[in-house]
Amino acid sequence: MNDSRVAAALARPAVPRDLCTDCGISRTADASRCGRACQFIKPDYPRLEAQVHGRSRDPARPDETFFGPFEQMHRAALRAPRPDAQWTGITTRIAERLLEAGAVDAVLTMTADPNDRWRPVPVLVTKAADLAACRGMRMGYAPLLALLEPARAAGHRRLAVIGIPCQVYALRALEAELGFDKLYVIGTPCSDNTTTESFHTFLDLLSDRPDTIRYLEFRADYHVELRFDDGRQQTIPFLQLPISKLPRDFFPLTCRTCVDYTNVLADITVGYMGGEGEQWLLVRNARGAELLALLGDEVRLSAPGSHGKRAGPVKGFLANTERAAGGLPLRRMPAWLKPLVGWLMPRVGPRGLEFARARVEMKAVETVIHLRREQPRRMKSMIPKHVWAMVAAYGLKPAEGEAGKPREPAEPNAG
Numbered sequence: 001m002n003d004s005r006v007a008a009a010l011a012r013p014a015v016p017r018d019l020c021t022d023c024g025i026s027r028t029a030d031a032s033r034c035g036r037a038c039q040f041i042k043p044d045y046p047r048l049e050a051q052v053h054g055r056s057r058d059p060a061r062p063d064e065t066f067f068g069p070f071e072q073m074h075r076a077a078l079r080a081p082r083p084d085a086q087w088t089g090i091t092t093r094i095a096e097r098l099l100e101a102g103a104v105d106a107v108l109t110m111t112a113d114p115n116d117r118w119r120p121v122p123v124l125v126t127k128a129a130d131l132a133a134c135r136g137m138r139m140g141y142a143p144l145l146a147l148l149e150p151a152r153a154a155g156h157r158r159l160a161v162i163g164i165p166c167q168v169y170a171l172r173a174l175e176a177e178l179g180f181d182k183l184y185v186i187g188t189p190c191s192d193n194t195t196t197e198s199f200h201t202f203l204d205l206l207s208d209r210p211d212t213i214r215y216l217e218f219r220a221d222y223h224v225e226l227r228f229d230d231g232r233q234q235t236i237p238f239l240q241l242p243i244s245k246l247p248r249d250f251f252p253l254t255c256r257t258c259v260d261y262t263n264v265l266a267d268i269t270v271g272y273m274g275g276e277g278e279q280w281l282l283v284r285n286a287r288g289a290e291l292l293a294l295l296g297d298e299v300r301l302s303a304p305g306s307h308g309k310r311a312g313p314v315k316g317f318l319a320n321t322e323r324a325a326g327g328l329p330l331r332r333m334p335a336w337l338k339p340l341v342g343w344l345m346p347r348v349g350p351r352g353l354e355f356a357r358a359r360v361e362m363k364a365v366e367t368v369i370h371l372r373r374e375q376p377r378r379m380k381s382m383i384p385k386h387v388w389a390m391v392a393a394y395g396l397k398p399a400e401g402e403a404g405k406p407r408e409p410a411e412p413n414a415g
Helices: 004-011 031-037 045-053 062-067 090-100 128-134 144-153 165-178 196-206 286-293 311-325 338-348 353-374 376-382 385-394
Strands: 072-078 106-113 116-125 158-163 182-187 213-218 223-228 233-237 268-271 279-283 299-302
Touching (some): 004 116, 004 144, 031 165, 045 165, 062 353, 072 090, 072 286, 090 106, 090 182, 090 268, 106 128, 106 144, 116 128, 116 144, 116 196, 144 158, 158 165, 182 286, 196 213, 268 286, 311 385, 353 376
Parallel strands (some): 158 182
Antiparallel strands (some): 072 279, 072 299, 213 223, 268 279
8 A cells, every 4th residue: 555644654754762662652643551551651451451362371271371362273374385485475365355355454574674674664465465565574573553544544444453462462552543433453472673784693603605505494303494595405404503703682581571472362362383384373263264264275273282290491491591691601512513413303392382481481571580580660551470480480580679569361352
């Protein structure tokens, strides 16, 4: 959608704020809404889960502690994978089907900057065919929600939004006042983000021809997959990645203290962690079931598996994170041992849902350690009760003044 209102919204500078990922709200007409919309100020997941899903996460369903409320969980793949898609293209295909079926007027998502394939740029898409250009992964911050006001001004009353957790939290916090008749939210998980410039530094360390890398994916088999313009493919074990060569601020404090890996406020979450080589689908409410149903027999579904034990890897991550947060050097594995461990990890390490649980626990551990060291006064408001419950198994407990009072879920008003 080429519209002067879109250009004006994106040109408006973000209001400088501490712990900000530039979701776009500060670029809107009322930038003060950040104070009640930002997940990095005073998140209230029980209230918003009840608002969106009709209930908050159920402690009697243990996986909801990790993944948030859900009604269905699947391994999934499109029977006909889309070219240039991340995995098979389920996220983009759902958005295409919404436009094809006339269920929405527009889709708010990301596309690539014309001068940099890795830089995300928000876009409003009104034709299903135009979504093909939005396939694939981008890395960097982009003010997605700045286009909510242009969407409304253009007369789009029914909207689909594809977003990462910090964007979706703000969207849900403001949903009631945005004035849309229908809102579908397709969420993708997000563990860590960085600036596009920093990501190029990472690519420079991976290849002597980084400008030819067109695809990068952190896979659940402990490898990073690269694809190149000439058709060549390469996989790199996690243990061989040049992480130690990255600057300390490569991942900003926002990402190191995010408590929502799995995008719990989306109607449907489409990721990879629990997919064992396929995609991982969490249908969270009736709207999510409606989105999945749009795919019909285009999608192949199966039950997710769970293998291995996560406790050891999470404990090792905790120890390394504590050392790094304290400025101490990481304990590096001898070079001769890395190939052996790299061979073992996909075979005996956590896989499927156990891999997903491990990643969520690692993010919870990281949140506590980094906030405690860098922003201790924020711990009381930023760390939800369910995060403290996860890290307790690893000896992390709130000190005096670090845990706020548990919030009671609001009365449900959505199904």
